[in-house]
Amino acid sequence: MTATEKxxxxxGRPxxxxxxxxxxxxxxxxxLSRWLGGVYRVPADDQPEDEPEPE
Ligand SMILES: [Zn+2]
Structure with missing residues (x-):
């Protein structure tokens, strides 16, 4: 596997x-959605009701 540096x-994950x-x-x-201005259904990244991401 090759991981990028950033x-x-x-x-913020690798x-x-x-x-x-x-x-x-x-x-x-x-x-990509941000680049497109959220024309399509945008994966909500600010809404707490979105699927929780375990650390
Ligand atoms: Zn990520």
Missing amino acids: PCPIC ALAEFRRFCSRRCANVD
Whole structure:
């Protein structure tokens, strides 16, 4: 496995080369949604009702 040097900009976990600079496809989608301005259903990253992410 190859890990990138910088952590995931979305959640701060170690990023994987497989997902570029993100740790997972989900985080990549979150970033993409931000770029697109949230046109599509945006994975809510500020709402507490969203699926909890265990540390
Ligand atoms: Zn992440």
